[in-house]
Amino acid sequence: MEGAALVASASHGIGAVAFAAFSLLLLLGRRVQGQHRLLLTACALTATWSAATALHDYFVLGVAVAQVARVLETFRTAAWLVFLMLLLQPSGLPAKRLLAVVALLSMTQLATGELAPVTIVLGYNASQPADPALIATIASSLLLAVVGILLVEQLYRCTPTRERWGIKFACLAFGTLFAYDFYLYSDALLFRRVEPHLWAGRGVVDALCVPLLAITAARNPGWKLELFISRKMMLRSAGLLACAVYLMAMAAGGWYLRSVGGAWGPVMQLICLCGAGLILAGVLFSGAARARLRVFISKHFYQGHFDYRNEWCRFTQVLSEVGPSPGERAIQAVAALVESPAGALWIRRNGAFEPAASWNVPAQLATETTGSAFCRLLEGRQWIVVAGHLLRHAEAPYPAWLHGIPGLWLVVPLMLHGQLFGFIALTGPRTPVALNWEVFDVLRLAGSQAASCLAHGELAERLSVARQFESFNRMTTFVVHDLKNLLSQHSLLLANAQRHKDNPAFQKDMLATLEHSVQKMTAMLHRLSRGDHAAERSPHALADVLRRAISGYATAQPCPTLDITDLTLFALVDGQRLERTVAHLLQNAMEATPPDGHITVSLRRLDESAVIEVRDTGAGMSEAFMRERLFRPFETTKPAGMGIGVYESREYIRELGGRFDVDSRPGFGSTFRIVLPLELAAEKVPAMA
Known part of the structure; x- marks a missing residue:
């Protein structure tokens, strides 16, 4: 034993010299103040403790010196813990409460150390009967080491990444100190x-x-x-510490049952450990338990009730995530601020506040008029109404239908641009929550944010409905335009029928024109019944499309001519809609060209594209008209025109990935040019003659 005592004495002597030298450097190197004062105190206590322990280990000076060494060890450990807390204190952690915790643990260790100094524990072994004082001494030392490890972990994790360069070696040193103590005393507690x-x-x-x-x-x-101590990490650390203490207590209880239970001892120990595990799992999965722990930590360890950054990030994430309806998400986001498990939402609609959503409460049916005294109170004073307190205000009686919400607790107004957009009724919290000015301010601000998100959702829904009506109205406009073109063809046909009704060739052309009109109206009704404006695209021979488009004007004056230089040009289009686009251009050319003029429709290849041109020798258009009015919807110079034919033609060609150009001069006519990408896979299929 003498050799071991000499080694222990030398080891602690080295520690005493090292910390004494560091203390001297701190004392001489700079003015001692602030954190340095506590650092110097902790180093001096560590040096003194190491010296006292070294002397006792070598000379074995008796129980009195051992008691002094034990007291110095307690003060040394407490000093390092307080120093760590002082480094963490700028984050808002109240120092007085933390110091009270450390003081309580230190007094517990001192009380047990008076009965069983560590140097006496060196002689204690498993063959001797269990001494509660010795076990308490080791357990208290182990618990202080665990607290130190948790504080070191918090110090490193909560230090910004860019500032860890200045703190990483201290965390390594503190971690080594407390980790070695943890290993020493856990081994002692085990054996x-x-x-x-x-x-x-x-x-x-x-x-x-x-x-x-x-x-x-x-x-x-x-x-x-x-530094900033995350409440989430504090919650997890506190939960981990509580679980560790609980499991240690259950293990001690199981060991005691095994020792005194006789034949039933092992069975009782197993049952105790399994029951303890089930209870721990139930507590860990309990929302109420987590809520109580969050409130306890916020109340006793932080000056502010809320961690505003985390709360606002969570609040925004809940409002923006995909899942339940926007109203239900708004209730959940506001309720989480005060640990409420349920609620209902009312939104202003049609001159009254109507139920919009509910969460964990029955669906509400009653409404509240916008001019009621209750709504005027919420809007005028922006109060957070606490259930039972509103009855004292005679000018705003409590709405009877709100009693239909079981356990009603708060009514939070949702203000938007100074007006009451809605309100949320919340039920009682999982754990008691103190309602103060900070809670009310956060709820008001959260209500305004939720109102903005809900208003955006309401506006988006209205805009969607408006777009559906716009799409329907636009489709109806194009249908009316097509009907106008058909009516113009039939009017021209009827005018020529008076002069050529006995001509067999005219009769044949008239029947073909009527058949073509019937086909176009049938396709139009088919699209209208489907409720869409566009059909599926497929490869079409452009020559066939142009022949069908020009066939409706066989009896017109002037009669358009067709010039096709390549019959193998195919494009991925809706054949009927492209035919209607060319017919629009032909109709415009017909109305702008005198009977003795010329209208030509041509088709040719240009590199990897097909070019369709509609040329006329009509009145033409000015450059200003083409720039400012030609492609503007509902702009027209015709008495019976609608002004959407050219606009629709250009938009459809752009949808196909093509180009729509116009060349025109007043008095020289116009040329409308359509350039479409070719469908190469179908080029070898010849068009029908």
């Missing part, structure tokens, strides 16, 4: 004795941390780190 070799190496391990602390002190002259 009911402190391992002499682990105890002997403790001083050297502590001394190895001094260079890391020195580097960190040099990188951080003021030890002033702008």
